[in-house]
Amino acid sequence: MNKFLLFLLIIILSMGCGDSTSGGGSRNPALRAAMEGDMSLLHEGVGYRLTDPTWDRVPRLNPYGYPAEWNVAMVWGHMFATQDAPNPDINYPEARVHVKDLQLWVYTKGGSWRLVQEAESPNGHLYNFDTDIATYANMHVENGGGVSAKAGGNYWFHFYPHSQETFDRSDVAGYLAVFQARLVGQGDPRYLVGAGLDLWESMTTMPPSAGVNKADVGIGRLKYVTHSWQYFTMHTFTADELANMLLPGESPSMEETTPMCKLFHTC
Helix, strand or coil: CCHHHHHHHHHHHHHHCCCCCCCCCECCHHHHHHHHHHCCCCCCCCECCCCCCCCCCCCEECCCCCCCCCCEEEEEEEEEEECCECCHHHHCCCCEEEEEEEEEEEEECCCCEEEEEEECCCEEEEEECCCCCEECCCCEECCCCCEEECCECCEEEEEECCCCEECCHHHEEEEEEEEEEEEECCCCCCEEEEEEEEEECCCCCCCCCECCCEEEEEECCCEECCCCCEEEEEECCCHHHHHCCCCCCCECCHHHCCCHHHHCCCC
16 A cells, blocks of 8 residues: 555544544534423422413423324413513513524434424413413514514413424434523523423314314423523433434534444444
8 A cells, every 4th residue: 555545544533533523513502401301390380370280380291192183283482471470561561581492303214304383473461360262462573583472460471383294103212302492682591491382183173172183291390481592302212312413504524424443343
């Protein structure tokens, strides 16, 4: 082997034996950190008038399941005042919660991600705790994408894409519902925000009724919104699965594809 080829081989082998960041891969540590806790840790606070014992203190996956033929998805988020401060909309009239990039991703059995639903600027309504009737939410369209709203008293804010979406459930190995949120305006109200996902019986399911023609896949952890962007997620993966998969938007390093050092048994 001539000197040039030997030199080139040494360069290739050294590239393949580096650490996980030297080979050109990318990671999203903020999303990973959110997902690691969003289905395992207690809610950061207690939502005002939340009384469902299956999720008012902790995130959870649906304990009852849902029919295999239900293949209509509706990803969503929700926002609550807290038990100890039920009127942030009155106490902080200039502050709002800005949400954007509401997405549903499915992880296929072949090990790849597929985007099923997306809403940069979601639709949404205020819902009455007593009647569950939707009312106008006075949402603001924000610069850079997304919408903002506030809630309090007898109302909570529920947001979702402008329409549901059909998809093939036969190839699904897992789900990820995700969006980003932050506070905008003046003041620091205490709002709790979280993500979730519903499956519907059909595109014409009206009105949707839990346990009858729709069911949630899961409800993610409620976390306080701050003035910095945060991820809020609901997903169906274990800690071991998360540690061994690439998340949406991430790319593998050279070592995670086909490192030359392994091909030549030099690692």
